[in-house]
Amino acid sequence: MRFLPVSLTVLLVELTDLDETLALFASLEADPVEGIEDMVPAARTLMIRFRPDRLSAEGLAATIAERDLSARIAPSDVLVEIPVQYDGEDLDDVASLTGLSVEEVIRRHTESTFTVAFCGFAPGFGYLVGGDPALQVPRRQSPRTKIPAGSVALAGAFSGVYPQNSPGGWQIIGTTPVKMWDLSRDPPALFQPGYRVRFVDLAHRTTAATVTPSAANTQHAAKEMDDAVSITVLAAPMPALFQDLGRFGQTGQGVSASGALDQGAFKAANRAVGNPVSTPALEIALGGFSFEVSGRAVMALTGAPCPITIRDARGREIKAETYRPISLEAGDVVTLGFAPKGARSYLAFRGGLEVKPVLGSASTDTLAVVGPEPVAIGAKLRIAGGQGLSPVSLDERPAFDCPKPNEVVSLDVIMGPRSDWFTDLGLATLSAQLYTVTPQSNRVGIRIQGPKPLERKDKAELPSEGTATGAIQVPHSGQPVLFLADHPLTGGYPVIGTVAEYHLDLAGQIPVNAKIQFRPVTAFAEITPAKG
Numbered sequence: 001m002r003f004l005p006v007s008l009t010v011l012l013v014e015l016t017d018l019d020e021t022l023a024l025f026a027s028l029e030a031d032p033v034e035g036i037e038d039m040v041p042a043a044r045t046l047m048i049r050f051r052p053d054r055l056s057a058e059g060l061a062a063t064i065a066e067r068d069l070s071a072r073i074a075p076s077d078v079l080v081e082i083p084v085q086y087d088g089e090d091l092d093d094v095a096s097l098t099g100l101s102v103e104e105v106i107r108r109h110t111e112s113t114f115t116v117a118f119c120g121f122a123p124g125f126g127y128l129v130g131g132d133p134a135l136q137v138p139r140r141q142s143p144r145t146k147i148p149a150g151s152v153a154l155a156g157a158f159s160g161v162y163p164q165n166s167p168g169g170w171q172i173i174g175t176t177p178v179k180m181w182d183l184s185r186d187p188p189a190l191f192q193p194g195y196r197v198r199f200v201d202l203a204h205r206t207t208a209a210t211v212t213p214s215a216a217n218t219q220h221a222a223k224e225m226d227d228a229v230s231i232t233v234l235a236a237p238m239p240a241l242f243q244d245l246g247r248f249g250q251t252g253q254g255v256s257a258s259g260a261l262d263q264g265a266f267k268a269a270n271r272a273v274g275n276p277v278s279t280p281a282l283e284i285a286l287g288g289f290s291f292e293v294s295g296r297a298v299m300a301l302t303g304a305p306c307p308i309t310i311r312d313a314r315g316r317e318i319k320a321e322t323y324r325p326i327s328l329e330a331g332d333v334v335t336l337g338f339a340p341k342g343a344r345s346y347l348a349f350r351g352g353l354e355v356k357p358v359l360g361s362a363s364t365d366t367l368a369v370v371g372p373e374p375v376a377i378g379a380k381l382r383i384a385g386g387q388g389l390s391p392v393s394l395d396e397r398p399a400f401d402c403p404k405p406n407e408v409v410s411l412d413v414i415m416g417p418r419s420d421w422f423t424d425l426g427l428a429t430l431s432a433q434l435y436t437v438t439p440q441s442n443r444v445g446i447r448i449q450g451p452k453p454l455e456r457k458d459k460a461e462l463p464s465e466g467t468a469t470g471a472i473q474v475p476h477s478g479q480p481v482l483f484l485a486d487h488p489l490t491g492g493y494p495v496i497g498t499v500a501e502y503h504l505d506l507a508g509q510i511p512v513n514a515k516i517q518f519r520p521v522t523a524f525a526e527i528t529p530a531k532g
Helices: 018-030 055-066 091-098 102-109 264-274 424-434 501-507
Strands: 002-005 009-014 034-041 045-050 079-084 114-119 127-130 144-145 149-155 157-159 166-168 169-173 198-203 228-234 242-243 281-285 292-293 297-305 308-311 317-320 326-330 333-336 344-349 380-382 408-415 435-437 445-449 471-473 479-482 494-498 515-520
Touching: 002 055, 009 055, 009 297, 018 034, 018 114, 018 471, 034 114, 045 055, 091 102, 091 169, 102 198, 114 435, 264 281, 264 297, 264 344, 264 501, 297 445, 408 424, 424 494, 494 501, 501 515
Parallel strands: 079 198, 408 515
Antiparallel strands: 002 009, 009 045, 034 045, 114 127, 114 198, 127 157, 144 166, 149 157, 149 169, 228 292, 228 380, 242 281, 281 344, 292 333, 297 326, 297 344, 308 317, 308 333, 408 494, 435 445, 435 515, 445 479, 471 479, 471 494
16 A cells, blocks of 8 residues: 655555455545545545645555455445447457457457446546456557547446547447436436446347436426526627536546636635625636626626726726726626736626536536536526625735736646656656646646656556646646646546645636746655554
């Protein structure tokens, strides 16, 4: 058992195999350790987020080291059958890699009884184990940028079904019409840890498989707007997103926390209008957003400093300041200019905007496609009455100056958990050069380009393991990706280091063409369990 640092509040427990991982996970669920906030099991690791005010990483490691890992998890009584059309693009390649015929690959796949070991990568994506060992094949050397939803695939000792269109490097052997993720179900993920799964060849079925239409697609009833105050969106160059502090407790279904990228600015917007700090608000990228208000309201804008113009019903225009409560009257049209620095602004209204939570949160997760719909031109949003309101705040200030394009931003980095996968030159390169933020960046992650790739010791494959917000993941290209709030729960590329939590808000405000300087504040070393 190894204990590896991820960040100041996260560590990774590396175990011998999946059985030990699941045994430790079950042990910590049955007999929790006070201070553990979340756990993400993977192929042979357990990622644990903890509260440093309750326990230290060394103390947590000592507690975990005493756990019994000999117990094995009893399989669930639930058996899920998945009909498959074995027509995958990689079916012939899998046959070649295994030395089997296509027919034999299909037979061995359908005669296996799998177990859902854990969920990750995307909501509803279950990692299935227990298949025929002859079907173990490596990931594709060059991942696809888009794999269709319903693709049945293999990688290493795992089988799985892609729940939505997404990039991926698994070997596709077939497709299924069954929805893996459906918010009209409870729980939405068809695969739950412990469930048993069998695949059925549609070519040998006498009747075609039937799939029940999602109730979510058939029960969209338009909600009547009453006389309450509302805003109507007049311009949204990039649709705004509802965000709050995040969606927690859903990692078992493969759903990450998401949430506002600049949580300090998000909370400041709510404080400015007197809301509880967790009240949902709109996250606006780069500005250009405009809306008309139907009645009296109070708003505030924080984060990236967009110029604010208000035109009243008589056509008069005034300018307003960010980080201040702003009083609005019926017929006022508010227009946000484009932010000269920063990347995201937060728009809050006193009382909050009415929005239906999804899985307990109003955050819109752009990778998982979970949460409220993006707010585009023509949207009409009602301002709620609000509960627990406080006086407006006149004392809000930005926590930092938002970075500008071409400006250098320094981010502190905790080295690990896979720093030892890189050469001394690769480790030195991480902090020795500047990285340029590319236009391919989004809420999932910041894609950056450096003059030199980060050199690895070899091309070994890393079994999928949990990833934290702020993780600096390094694919085979050697050009890192800095994960933000909508990142996948698990990943298959080594993480050389993780941006310290206190710099995550700053990372969420870095615009395209800015430069990033990584500044390691720790040297990589395994965590030594504390001695009693």
